[in-house]
Amino acid sequence: MARGLSTYVGFAIALLLFFFVQPEQILAHRMIVELIEPGTIEVRYDDGTKSGMASVTAFDKEGVILFQEYVDEDGYVYYDATITVHQIVADDGIGHRATWSDEIEKEQSDVPIIVRALLGVSILLCIAAFFYFRNDKEKQEQE
């Protein structure tokens, strides 16, 4: 069983190491919509890929739709800069949705994504190790 577990552990560690080697590629797959400046909205994924097929809907403070546009091939929507936008919702049609509001401070996580990935994998590795040694101990006691 020791050889079996080492295979699994090696597999999981190899996957994580792969991402450590290319940290710039380690990004969760979220869509982000942002008001770059009055008159310009950008929709992108958090790996930097521009969204070329998202629908953008802008709302005022009362929730009334101001305009609804599709992004261009670079992920931008251009509108009349005199319009005051309170909230923007972007949807790419394949299950991703992002929201921007002028009342919410820019979202920023202080914990690097590599650390969060390591936390998740560590939790699962600890569970695996706990049950492996528990099963091993029980088998030894039975013998």
Next chain:
Amino acid sequence: MHVADSVLSVSIAIGTTIAAGGLVTYALKGIKEEEVPKISLLTGAFFVSSLLNIPIGPTSVHPLFGGFLGLVIGRRAPLGIFIGLILQATLFQHGGLSTLGANTLLMSIPALFVYWLASLFPNIASFTKGFLAGFLAVCGGVILLVFLLLFSDHRYGEGAFSVMNILLFAYLPLALLEGLLTGFSVKYLYAVRPSLFNKEG
């Protein structure tokens, strides 16, 4: 393929949550402690698979790993997928908590389908088995996603937003890629650790 919060209608979200609860219960039934290490480690692999982004056209996709999970942990795949999705939603904000049930179904049902198919055809060559597992798991997930989106909002079936674009444009290349990766992985593991594919429970 993760569906974000607010994409699905409330009724669809509730229905899929109930169905996913049943699926996870089925996956938990009869589980033995000896299976937990294998399930945990493969859940870890599923968890990190969403970190790999593949830009395709106007969007980007990521590997799903459902076919591999279905082959290796069989009926326990929904459990691993469910736990992996919770971690992805809480640590990466990838996918939503209200759509956790829908995301669980999107990936678990194809994984279970692969498990069932593999039991029907046990003598297929390992690479072929792995390729079909990876390919069919992605295609199955996309088909389910199409139905979920169409049932939630009619916009997803109209014009440039038509969900048919999803299948051809974004996920077919991923299905082929994941088929190849799963095929090579399964072939290698069959050679060095064939006991990995012996199902328990």
